[in-house]
Amino acid sequence: MSRHSDSRNSSRLDRRLQALSDARELGEGVLPDNSLQEVFNVLERASSRRSLSGDHTVVGFFGATGSGKSSLFNAVSGAEIATAAARRPTTSEPLAGVWGAEGSEPLLDWLEVRNRHHAAAVDGFANEETGLILLDLPDFDSTKASNREVVQRMVGLVDVLVWVLDPQKYADAAVHNDFLTRLASHEAVTLVVLNQVDRLPQDDVQPVLESLRSILARDGLARVQVLAASALTGAGVDAVRAAIRSVAVKRKAQSQRLAADLTKASAELSGVSGAGEAAGVRPAAKTRLTDELAVAANVPVVVRAVRQSYRLESVKRTGWPVTRWLSRFRPDPLRRLNLRSAAPSELNRTSLPPAGAPERARADAAVREFADAASVGAPGPWRAAIRGAAREGRERLPDALDQAIAGTDLAANRNSWWWAVFNVVQWLALLTVVAGLGWLGGLAALGYFQMPVPEVPRVEGWPVPTLMIALGVGLGIFLAITGRFIAAAAANARAAKARKRLNAAVAAVVQELVVEPVEVEISRLAAFNAALRTAGAG
Template identity: 45%
Template sequence: MRLLRRTVPLDDRLTALAEAAQAARGRLPDHVVERARTVAERAGERRGLSVEHTVVALAGATGGGKSSLFNLLTGARLAEVGVTRPTTATARAAVWDGAGAGPLLDWLGVAHRHEIAGEPSGLVLLDLPDHDSIEVSHRLEADRLVELVDLLVWVVDPQKYADAVLHERYLRRLARHGDVTLVVLNQVDRLAPSAVERCLADLRRLLDADGLSQAPVLGVSARTGAGVAELRAALVDRVARRRSWAARLAADAATAAAALARASSGSGSGASDDLDAELPPDGGRIERLEKPLTAALMDAAGVPTVVEAVTRAHRHRSIVATGWPVTRWARRLRPDPLRRLGLADGRRTDGAAEREFTAALREAGRPRVERAGPDDSGGAVREGAAPRRSSLPGASAVQRSRTDTAIRNLAHAAADGLPEEWAAAVRRAARSHARELPDRLDRAVAVAAAPFGRRPRWWEPAGTLQWLLMVAAVAGALWLAGLFALDYLRLPEPPVPTLGELPWPTVLLVGGGLAGAPLALLFRVAAWLGGRRRGRKALRALRASVAETGRELVVVPVWEEVGRYRRFADAVRNASG
């Protein structure tokens, strides 16, 4: 319960109403949103016209005596008064001090204008067509002007003051317009004094039931002039204040805001404070639900398979690059795990794939940026570089079901406490990128896995060392073979250098042959440990990349929708004043 309520300036209220209408577009019924937008636009137009004039409209049913009162207040016979079935076809305006009122009357669309000398200066009095006329055009004209004027004077008679059409179609809908509404019971001269009091009391009761407890009720007689002085005094007082136009706009804004709140909450109360009861979603709870979402997306994107492939590919490539040259050819016959998944080198693509991925990034609003990749060499890779489409298998039915469940749980958590209209919008936002999610996940995995296909720097010197040992062994074998051939042919042997007691050919053959195999085994242990470490790093990078994709395609749209509702609720409260 609010003990203090900040008074919102009129300009801010109208701006808030326009913002609320904009936020509600596509979420609430079109006619409610359009009504709020129209009110905001119309208010802006009215503020731009003369605020020194107050437009007062005499409205009512056929035979109520509007035209007679109009003539009496203006002191001239400006409106025709019928005898059998009096009716007003078009609106007429009487303007006291008409200087500057022309644009205002043009905006109102009133062609019949009469200038009246004297006081009250700034009064524009309209005689409206009958709201119950048998002519549809008359009723439409009356309804149009009822929406535009600053002050409404409803003229009723003792026979029809309780008419259901008047109360349900007009007065009840103007419940927030009590400050700019007067109700005049005309023809009191036809009633006994006691009956007049009873009629006025009953009319007061009906107005209170309509929500117009602040609207004054006056009893007048256009035929005898009784009560007309009080009516004139009330109009002079309102005109002198020069604030009826602002009160009307404020009431219109409050009514439109209440309609938005009513449409949002699905209640019939129309109170904007109903929005205060809607609790904002628990941000911590949503963040906790991001973890199951990321886990489900990782499973659907084949992250465990990629991590295993990164680990095995590192070991495979390490053996190919640093293994014993005599046996490494056999390793080359085995398929490369990353190449089998289409992730052998995600940075090399043809121009078509590059352009395709760039367009996808641009459509998603993601810029191409440079950042350091999580590779062993510390080199930089482009985050926005287009990877080839991987050969990972598509998500299974179970994986898709897990993903759908995680998205649904997150959407329900975000929509918890919101009105159903907005909760449905949040759920739609969560699924808004469902079609592109598999493709974007595949690209996210390819981008994150690309750096892990790189060769560590130590592989090249290690491979070179293995080849040097191999060359030494071959050289030693050839040297010994030459010496054997010379001995076999009984030719003189050249001098053979020695290392200690061992001849160099033997040292080269034995040393190169025996050192290569243990060194290859040592490098294999290093490859196994490196593959394990690279797999862990790949898992972290893939988790971050998949989480970012899930956040961009699921979480961000959900939070944008929740933020839209918060802006809407704040704007409705401000528009209500």
């Protein structure tokens, strides 16, 4: 393999490792801790293995009691490295045969293998060209828990896995269900050896091998290499050694093993997470949520108060001066809500009634409906996370909405230009009435005291003082009625502006406390899926 190809593969592996690390971090708080811990362990093992000797390929021999694993290990090694048969019925701890000792010590320390044998060159294994470590491991079906733990640990650490089976127990569920099925993604670094074929009649060897291949196919290992051998007679041992040497010489086993681990970890994390993307936040759903929370926060009450307050103030400013003072006895609805007495920036709270059970239920239902719509399509754990994010700000919503309303400029203290015009004309009309009444009163007084009464000017036969009174009263009534119509229209316009500003304030609170947390979780799911796709792209 060229140096350029090695560099490219290494870079690809780096990207996959980083992607799996990103997926693990993104899944925190959403996916089960034990699943995330498994991913972390994979990443830790990968980091540790890559920091150690890249010139050595670690091959582990795994097998059940009586499979002849240690005997095959010796036969492949070309020396009695492992004590077998009657002298050591079961392997109690890992034993290493090392070809190319330089640089192997830190790797063996990491593997926690104390028993090490610097093996002599044998056909296919030459120290000068092959960095190779063969491990004879405890039996995976050992009655000792410590032995089984060693096997489980080594299954996750070695670069190449050699499974030694025997004709009597090659279909044993223990090896297939507990190990091989779980390593379906590791076919490139797995070798299966049917040992002790010397115990089978020659005509039965091929059928047994076919049966084994069929079982392996069901395990997901249809393309794994299967060899027949006999440690006792030496049959097939050269083929096993050649297969191991081929893997070691290519120097690809370490990266293939790590790539297989990444594929497996990604698949398992994907299985825990589930597949799918969230529908996301739709503008219509956000608008509906804002509208519902605006109602729950009493925005319609405030809008109605703005309308009523404006109309009341209009009467105070433009009504018939003789009767307008009566309007001062009517309370200002905005002042009652503490929304008129100060500038918006000086208000912390309104006097709106606190949200009762119906309002809270309405707000909760609106938030739940919004979260459900946004999480459509998301897998179960992420759907729960999205819903949880939407609910996180639920307790803060009432106060935040009240403060938003209190901080909204309702234009309650702004005068309208027409008030001054109507007020001046109303006072002129009143003065005209007063002048007319005074004129007529003066004439009446002169007559009462038997004094000469001057002729009163007339217009079309009507006395001017009488016309002045009629004109002033008529104008005052006209202005009062007209003012009410204008006030109603202006009040509606001001209420509409207030509603728009209040809805904008509510929308800002909704965005901060509900929408943004939901969008963060949806973005986290999208990033998680993207990272997982990269990590699992073997």
